[in-house]
């Protein structure tokens with residue numbers, strides 16, 4: 440093995456994440472050369488509509504997967520949040536480096552927080568999960584869709600299109616833009632998306648040499664959390680038109696995974712939650728999903744939301 444090709448989206452965040460992983464791999468295997476193969480995905484091309492309206496799962500991922508399957512690249516670094524429950528056959532998520540901040544971040548123009556911002560303030564987010572949870576706390580807010588990369592969204596707020604926006608803390612922190620954050624939305628108030636703050640490294644399932652290298656940057660606590668959250672996602676099998684959230688915390692000795700799951704209506708009126716703890720992350724995910732269904736999640740999951 441001499442040259443390892445890493446497929447990457449071209450957004451600043453994707454490139455930053457890809458280069459961070461490459462730097463860690465390079466340290467572990469100085470003899471290898473790492474090349475970035477840029478890939479422009481459907482998700483990057485669609486900038487004018489809410490992604491949930493497009494409705495495709497894995498908008499940011501499928502072209503990257505094709506690039507790896509056709510051997511034009513060997514691996515890719517994904518924001519796990521963007522990776523659909525099912526991977527393309529022949530590929531595997533082989534490593535999960537230590538999780539960054541899983542929380543959502545509130546960024547407002549005036550420095551006011553979610554509770555104090557004026558009645559009817561205009562808030563930008565395109566995530567139905569965030570919309571539902573924001574509406575639950577502040578039904579008066581004028582929540583509108585916002586698209587584009589993190590820098591575009593911050594600019595739209597500064598330009599006056601929005602009074603506030605909500606972004607993943609992890610993305611801002613990785614970009615070195617933590618100072619933009621007005622307040623963190625704690626998981627009790629805004630449960631993060633499945634995989635938020637986690638990087639998942641995908642490669643061909645039979646690439647044993649590469650799998651050996653990647654296993655060295657795997658963080659076991661993060662891996663267990665990722666499995667539990669994705670087990671929930673897989674079991675709920677929701678479209679991206681239904682607000683779903685899931686956040687797992689793993690005990691320091693790796694013996695227990697505690698997972699909280701949420702399925703909501705977009706208006707925030709119905710908010711189902713369930714929580715379980717156990718030693719097997721797959722089972723914990725399935726249990727939380729089963730509880731949510733028992734509480735009535737099926738009705739929400741079957742719904743074609745038009746919002």
Ligand SMILES: NCc1[nH]cc(CCC(=O)O)c1CC(=O)O
Pocket residue numbers: 518519520521605606607608609610634635636637638
């Ligand atoms: N769908 C976009 C996306 N995918 C991953 C992140 C942030 C980084 C992460 O959650 O790991 C973001 C931006 C955001 O939601 O603010």
